[in-house]
Amino acid sequence: MKYTYEYPRPALTVDVVAFSLQNQNLCVLLVARGEAPFAGMWALPGGFVNMDEDLESAAERELEEETGLRGAYLEQLYTYGAPERDPRGRVVSVAHFALVPSNEPVRTAGGSDASAAQWHPLNELPQLAFDHQEIVAYALRRLRYKLEYTAVGFELLPETFTLTELQQTYEIILGEELDKRNFRRRILQAGIIEATQQKRSGEGRPARLYRYRDDAVAEVKTRRLFP
Amino acid sequence: MKYTYEYPRPALTVDVVAFSLQNQNLCVLLVARGEAPFAGMWALPGGFVNMDEDLESAAERELEEETGLRGAYLEQLYTYGAPERDPRGRVVSVAHFALVPSNEPVRTAGGSDASAAQWHPLNELPQLAFDHQEIVAYALRRLRYKLEYTAVGFELLPETFTLTELQQTYEIILGEELDKRNFRRRILQAGIIEATQQKRSGEGRPARLYRYRDDAVAEVKTRRLFP
DNA sequence: CCAAAAGTGTTTGCTCTACACCCATGG
DNA sequence: CCATGGGTGTAGAGCAAACACTTTTGG
Secondary structure, three states, X not given: OOOHHHOOOXXXXXXXXXXXXEOOEEEEEEEEOOOOOOOOOEEOOEEXXXXXXXXXXXXXXXXHHHHOOOOOEXXXXXXXXXXXXXXXXXXXXXXXXXXXXXXXXXXXXXXXXXXXXXXXEHHHOOOEOOOHHHHHHHHHHHHXXXXXXXXXXXXXXXXXXXXXXXXXXXXXXXXXXXXXXXXXXXXXXXXXXEEEEEEEOOOOOOEEEEEEOOOOOXXXXXXXXXX | OOOHHHOOOOEEEXXXXXXXXXXXXXXXXXXXXXXXXXXXXXXXXXXXXOOOOOHHHHHXXXXXXXXXXXXXXXXXXXXXXXXXXXXXXXXXXXXXXXXXXXXXXXXXXXXXXXXXXXXEEHHHOOOEOOOHHHHHHHHHHHHHHHHHHEOHHHHHOOOEEXXXXXXXXXXXXXXXXXXXXXXXXXXXXXXXXXXXXXXXXXXXXXEEEEEEOOOOOOEOOOOOOOO
């Protein structure tokens, strides 16, 4: 490894794929691009990494600057570095994915950096700038995958929730229906949520509210089937 | 997103955690550092990304330059970007992990870039430069994890191998013994290897040689247990 | 013929799945 | 009292785990 100064450097950015449930739809947060290239198209929130900040902090900061969101669940996804992915020159982007509770308010009037942020249902996404389509597709695969063996689904719900709401969350993301009794039995057996004393009244019988136990182990040990 | 030129840029490197089995030990390939910082310590092979090359190509190239290895299985792992991880300044590194068949010869007399490459058993690793200890630990977790639900283990063996060799590979990496009959039944049922007509003679009864079927689906669909 | 490693089935227990009815509340 | 969603148990099938002896070769 030689000294760093001798080499030209790619620009380094972070992008964030933020998921949330809005009106029973799985949505991604997009911002409208104000400038070329891809002016007027939608893109993932993101921007340059500062010299003194962590990658995850950069992703957090960009998400907040462009959408007002704070404290969302955030995780590094993959780093995209194809030489031609940005027409302005070499830009390498560390993509993250974020999960936002559905009751979280998003500032859809833009902040300093972008014109406007908006939730877009996954099944009617517009064309996206750069390679962002590919990044979203990968983030979705990872979300589905993660949902099957970790407790990450709770990050999309408010602090307390009913079992039916939780089941609907899983159903929407996985795109298939689940059996109510099996769902409840297994999620309770896993010991990652606990009942509160409260109930929520609506139409019909009131439902008990549950809360995520943050002392729970997030990774559910998956049975090995290969060998 | 503004124009790229306005911002100072971190340096961008790739590092490679290359695993191989050597004398029944799971090993990592390390190079001895010639210069400060961390002169004389061991480090992961790696180096700067060129402006016109893919991240994965950069990892491949660095691995070849420093060790002579070509065509190994290679996959992006995680991007490390803590501001203080390199004392020379801000360096962000895209870590990869690689799997090298045990019969592959490594040029342990150094090439252009590094002084010497050597396999080091995982259970007696020396102190490593930078945050490379952490990177190796994460790569190992990922390798074990991947082994349980994908066919990636074959990448550590020569083109043909016996079932006993394959089982030993799994046992070494997972760090536990497996039942011979169950192992064979399952790996054959999975349909990812096929018998050849050859046998290998040694002490005792000759063993049939198998080969990886590259038309096989690499991901074994894991049964969901959550929910 | 002996040592060394290869190869081969069955039984038992557990976990997943499918499935239908009663309960509590609000209007 | 009726409509609405909440909550609960069981039987059958399929999969995983445990386990010991026979076969083939080389010396």
